[in-house]
Amino acid sequence: MLLHHWRILLPLITTDLRVSAFSFSTTARASRGKFECQFPKHHPLRASTKQISEQTSSSSQSEEQRISVHETIEKLTRHPAVYWDETTTFSSLHNKKLKMRHIDLFAETSDEDYRLFNGFARAVAQAGRVARKEVFETWASALHIHSGFLLGEGGTRRVCDVAAGHGLLAWALLILDDAESKSCEGEGCRPLTVLCLDVVMPRNAELIQAAMLECFPHLESRFDYVEGRLEQLIPHPSCLLASVHACGPLSDVLVATSASSGVPLAVVPCCHSRKRKVLEPVASPFAWDLYDEIMSEDGSMPDLADRLDHARVTALRNSGMVTDEEYLPTLYTDTDKNRLILARVPDDGSFQSSKPQGQAKVKKPKRQRRKGSMPPLDESTSTKSINPNAKYLRGFSVPCEDSETRRALVSRQAGREAADSRKAMMHNRNHSASPRLNMSLWLPENEGALSEEALADLINSRHDGVAVEVSKVGEIYTNSEGRRSQSYRFEYVSSEGGKSILKFDDAKRLHRELYELVPKAFIGAECR
Structure with missing residues (x-):
């Protein structure tokens, strides 16, 4: 019977001790000349x-x-x-x-x-x-x-x-x-x-x-x-x-x-x-x-x-x-x-x-x-x-x-x-939000047909969510045979708006596609 009673009372005693036995005890701990009054360290x-x-x-x-x-x-x-x-x-x-x-x-x-x-x-x-x-x-x-x-x-x-x-x-x-x-x-x-x-x-x-x-x-x-x-x-x-x-x-x-x-x-x-x-x-x-x-x-x-x-x-x-x-x-x-x-x-x-x-x-x-x-x-x-x-x-x-x-x-x-x-920008050259890639072209006989707007339309008309801005880089170059070339800069921008960033790898894929499209769209033009 005593053993049975102790089995019942022991959990109650330990719980009471855990909660209140040290609740009124304090210790003074010296730390570099300063004293602190508090509960025991691990209480x-x-x-x-x-x-x-x-x-x-x-x-x-x-x-x-x-x-x-x-x-x-x-x-x-x-x-x-x-x-x-x-x-x-x-x-x-x-x-x-x-x-x-x-x-x-x-x-x-x-x-x-x-x-x-x-x-x-x-x-x-x-x-x-x-x-x-x-x-x-x-x-x-x-x-x-x-x-x-x-x-x-x-x-x-x-x-x-x-x-x-x-x-x-x-x-x-x-x-x-x-x-x-x-x-x-x-x-x-x-x-x-x-x-x-x-x-x-x-x-x-x-x-x-x-x-x-x-x-x-x-x-x-x-x-x-x-x-x-x-x-x-x-x-x-x-x-x-x-x-x-x-x-x-x-x-x-x-x-x-x-x-x-x-x-x-x-x-x-x-x-x-x-x-x-x-x-x-x-x-x-x-x-x-x-x-x-x-x-x-x-x-x-x-x-x-x-x-x-x-x-x-x-x-x-x-x-x-x-x-x-x-x-x-x-x-x-x-x-x-x-x-x-x-x-x-x-x-x-x-x-x-x-x-x-x-x-x-x-x-x-x-x-x-x-x-x-x-x-x-x-x-x-x-x-x-x-x-x-x-x-x-x-x-x-x-x-x-x-x-x-x-x-x-x-x-x-x-x-x-x-x-x-921002993570996408980290992979872009110069951490640019809009990857920029250059292309140099031998101009066709009808140079007027090869405009910046016409080049941009090659990509813009084929891909939703992407806008290409084209600008000329430098002056026209003429070789010894009299053939003329012009360099262009293509800036690939996400047209989805908001905070969307076009990745550099995606821009390179579009740029390679442009290399193949230009000679077909403009007779006489050729990528250098």
């Missing part, structure tokens, strides 16, 4: 905490707002979706995707802390493509970013989600700002717009976008997803650079950009590496001594994440940026690498971009580029190439500036159709 209900900064900030968010954000995030650790039933835990279903069958866990409610999150999660569940933990940690990050940068007069109205992946962070910020803007009145209440950037726009991002627009159709004009490289991004102080799980050197590129250009930043680093060939080219000179110490130390480094993130925060602080650090609950991240680094320009406008003083010279490795590849648009910026051998689309850039003309330009660059068109 699942470790709440978000504010690390005491050496530099007092005049933040636009009040202390009440910060406390409110922490309370909301801590409350989300008790959300009904955290424990789906008595036999499962959040960790056991850590990477399980939210599906349509889970929508009931995110029912509509009058509880303000859950209402917006549940609406966001329901849309994600409809797409059925995102792991549960990613939904919770992205929302927690968005709450901190929204409170720290977007609230109040003078708040940032443009956000670029770098290495966006599914684009979840951008959608979370839009939903939070949309709820806030409904209570805002006056001419100064301008809605937030977001830009997502990633090397590849995944199919899942399109599915999530469709699900979000089904639930929030009025947000369509405020969201853009551009497929492009970080080196093609032009940062601007009017736009916040944000990234959740900025892998490896991407975090350091963003930190160096913020430190040198005064661009606001919110980043959750991950995949920490101290390999010199990876870290040295992107390390910020504002904390070069710390970076060099990390790269030069021999042996294992159990505290690599803390030390590397400390170097990043130091670089931002040394440049004059105001820095804060927040921590996402480890219940969501399932790792101790849960630091959110926030940096913004001082409210008094005292930030001035300048070179660091008293720092050792940074020895940059010689960057080799493959023949035909394009360098970053501006070598003076710190958004330098992580992969110097990558090929770039000539003349293509993604501006972050929060102005009407720049936002309109980004909207034209966004989407699958525009991305596919």
